[in-house]
Amino acid sequence: MKLKKPSVPSSLLCAVPPCLSRTRLPYRAIPRRVRVSSSTFVNAKLVALRDSPVNLHIYCSMAGTDKRRSRHHEESPTKPNKKKKGSRNPEKNLLVSLHSCSKSKDLSAALALYDGAITSTDIRLSQQHFQSLLYLCSASISDPSLQTLAIDRGFEIFDRMVSSGISPNESSVTAVARLAAAKGDGDYAFKLVKDIVAVGGVSVPRLRTYSPALLCFCESMHAEKAYEVEDHMDASGIVLEEPEISALLKVSAVTGREKKVYRYLHKLRECVGCVSEETSKIIEKWFCGEKASEVCDKGISSDIELLRAAVLKNGGGWHGLGWVGEGKWIVTKGSVSPAGKCLSCGEHLACVDTNELETENFVDSLVGLAMERKAKMNSCEPMADFSEFQEWLEKHGDYEAILDGANIGLYQQNFADGGFSLPQLEAVVKELYKISGNKKQPLILLHKKRVSALLDNPNHRSLVEEWINNNVLYATPPGSNDDWYWLYAAAKLKCLLVTNDEMRDHIFELLSSSFFQKWKERHQVRFTFVKGCLKLEMPPPFSVVIQESEKGSWHVPITCQNNEESLRSWICITRQSV
Helix, strand or coil, X not given: CCCCCCCCCCCEEEEXXXXXXXXXXXXXXXXXXXXXXXXXXXXXXXXXXXXXXXXXXXXXXXXXXXXXXXXXXXXXXXXXXXXXXXCCCHHHHHHHHHHHHHHHCCHHHHHHHHHHHHCCCCCXXXXXXXXXXXXXXXXXXXXXXXXXXXXXXXXXXHHHHHHCCCCCCHHHHHHHHHHHHHCCCHHHHHHHHHHHHHHCCXXXXXXXXXXXXXXXXXXXXXXXXXXXXHHHHHHCCCCCCHHHHHHHHHHHHHCCCHHHHHHHHHHHHHHCCCECHHHHHHHHHHHHCHHHHHCCCHHHHCCHHHHHHHHHHCCCCCCCXXXXXXXXXXXXXXXXXXXXXXXXXXXXXXXXXXXXXXXXHHHHHHHHHXXXXXXXXXXXXXXXXXXXXXXXXXXXXXXXXXXXXXXXXCCCCCCCCCCCCHHHHHHHHXXXXXXXXXXXXCEXXXXXXXXXXXXXXXXXXXXXXXXXXXXXXXXXXXCCCHHXXXXXXXXXXXXXXXXXXXXXXCCHHHCCHHHHHHHHHHHEEEEEEECCEEEEECCCCCCCCCEXXXXXXXXXXXXXXXXXXXXXXXXXXXXXXX
């Protein structure tokens, strides 16, 4: 039944008597509640519906509720029933305000919010509140005008956090460790990290957690304490980066610990490669000092064969046996030619390869993964096919380059009439034979199905048969992944690998990423064809890393803008006796 519209805008919910709900049609269509004016009928007792003898009682107690609903409806017409955001959550409002202070680096405002919160009975501070405050305090210590305030209030906040029964997480510990280091209290900064390690759980320390204590000890020249922090980091599996290694190098140099200096120079070589200007100055200062001129490991200096064998075993570029030579060091800054010749001393820099142990582990991991895959694919013939290839390679493995045949033959063939291009593969074979110093043919790895298709083509049969007869082509068996074969061959023979494959497949993720990147840089040859002309991109002739020669000299690359090699400076360090 249609109701007569009220003549006023606001409304009140009126309760319909139970008798109306039991009334037969036409009243069945009438709702139990209908809207009528609240302002007109607040004190009324009855209201009549048109064409209906039934009376609806209006409850005055609903008037206040209706006023609140009407007011909220006018304020938020699109979402009349939604509460104002955060109106009943003071903790959340405080956290949002603290985050805002962090973004604007407003320490004073954040501390005012904190002081208000701890005196309020409506707010209970959580780990997030304390974490936000501690972060802002630690971020403010770089400002001399705020440093004292940040340190004092930061420790006060941390004490309240702990006394409240809230366990500090890694982020909070890092912030307080930075405050302690800024105060010069490296012992307390280190204690915080040791405590979090002892407790265990989800909070695991990171490099940034250890760094304040380590750098604090290094700056205060407490070398032994700095070494203790490093040992603790090593036990936790934390890898040092340049700022930490540089600090350890400096404290070792200043305190005259020549063996530690030697160790951290090699740490820089392993973990950093090119050093910053700041680190280069520390290195120069050491080699120009009186203590450096006195260091000499006489037992190895005269054993040239031992030094050469160590360099070869390590993959070139370093021997790691100790200080070689006698007398003062000659330190100059210069550059290196595109071919790798130092323009200061004339020594040729090495293209550093992986060492024997790394390479052996790499090869073993490839064999294991390949065999595991084969076993899963064909449990009736486990590992037979790959073992056959290993035996074949042992017998014929005198190659200087391995070719990813499919990658070369299918290069730029994604057009209508495109297909496997044997001429492209032949061009690469001829070019590698031409540039080979020993005039050796490369080895092509190609799937058996592809080889069979080439043999069925009369135009290709003669060349393919020649390659097979000369052991230039090996057909990988059905069901196998030829990636395993060409990667294994290149790693086992320590030779070049010609492919544009970026090797980002999930199978390569199982290999050590840092090692694999170093290996690719040394062994991968990329290629392109421009208007049918082949161009090979060979590995660089030398490695841009710290190098130590068998003669005892050192060459240190310095970071340059955009890694432009022609603009890069090198520190050349030689000895008068060399």
